[in-house]
Amino acid sequence: xxxxxxxxxxxxxxxxxxxxxxxxxxxxxxxxxxxxxxxxxxxxxxxxxxxxxxxxxxxxxxxxxxxxxxxxxxxxxxxxxxxxxxxxxxxxxxxxxxxxxxxxxxxxxxxxxxxxxxxxxxxxxxxxxxxxxxxxxxxxxxxxxxxxxxxxxxxxxxx
Amino acid sequence: xxxxxxxxxxxxxxxxxxxxxxxxxxxxxxxxxxxxxxxxxxxxxxxxxxxxxxxxxxxxxxxxxxxxxxxxxxxxxxxxxxxxxxxxxxxxxxxxxxxxxxxxxxxxxxxxxxxxxxxxxxxxxxxxxxxxxxxxxxxxxxxxxxxxxxxxxxxxxxx
Numbered sequence: 001x002x003x004x005x006x007x008x009x010x011x012x013x014x015x016x017x018x019x020x021x022x023x024x025x026x027x028x029x030x031x032x033x034x035x036x037x038x039x040x041x042x043x044x045x046x047x048x049x050x051x052x053x054x055x056x057x058x059x060x061x062x063x064x065x066x067x068x069x070x071x072x073x074x075x076x077x078x079x080x081x082x083x084x085x086x087x088x089x090x091x092x093x094x095x096x097x098x099x100x101x102x103x104x105x106x107x108x109x110x111x112x113x114x115x116x117x118x119x120x121x122x123x124x125x126x127x128x129x130x131x132x133x134x135x136x137x138x139x140x141x142x143x144x145x146x147x148x149x150x151x152x153x154x155x156x157x158x159x
Numbered sequence: 160x161x162x163x164x165x166x167x168x169x170x171x172x173x174x175x176x177x178x179x180x181x182x183x184x185x186x187x188x189x190x191x192x193x194x195x196x197x198x199x200x201x202x203x204x205x206x207x208x209x210x211x212x213x214x215x216x217x218x219x220x221x222x223x224x225x226x227x228x229x230x231x232x233x234x235x236x237x238x239x240x241x242x243x244x245x246x247x248x249x250x251x252x253x254x255x256x257x258x259x260x261x262x263x264x265x266x267x268x269x270x271x272x273x274x275x276x277x278x279x280x281x282x283x284x285x286x287x288x289x290x291x292x293x294x295x296x297x298x299x300x301x302x303x304x305x306x307x308x309x310x311x312x313x314x315x316x317x318x
Contacts, residue, residue, distance in 0.1 A: 095256070
């Protein structure tokens, strides 16, 4: 599949969580599944909290990058534009709230599903949840804001 | 220095964020600095959000593991016990809230500082912040709960 993250401009595609050009990173890839967004991700064996369970910091990272990707896609949708049209949207996280409802067993593929709660001119709020074999183990809400120009131009200058 | 995490029982010391026995992990190490807790951490060059800035998921992970470590130490303090006495305390995250006040430049060592807001029988609330060269870039609040026995015994059986 083509993922939202495939449309990130090259100089903004180095995120450790979701940048396709970060060779060490998680490579989170997200697409629409009807009205929801969907990421599938299988943690590595060493992504442990304690043996047998997934590390909470990874789960927070999945909520985060899934949600900022969803925010970009939601903004294209709101403007009725295809994701390969310019200017490109790229969101960063202003705040992240994660609730660990139950331990997440390590091993199976995880599904991260997102719902867009609010879209305004420079801000998107996304509610995301992580499911393990159909059961929600983690919920989160992310306030995503369009990347400040200073941030993007600094990144551009550094690449 | 000796860190709080050095006292985690061996079967609970495999956390990707702070487990001394996780060979792939971040090895977050925390100690008291007066009434506050303090972790020092230098991100790796590939821990990028965009080039030149630290990945938000890593920052959330630092807030998380710093705070659960602080929670364990706070509980020993509340019971007026040394950290090498049994039973060992080990906390997990029930919820995590992180606010990215400004971008965190990648390169310098980061300081994560925590304040214990509340200690009850099985729960500790920690407010943590990340400082880059003395300036707060990220703030967070973590609700830490004592690790459920089911979680700990599953981890023990798996090691």
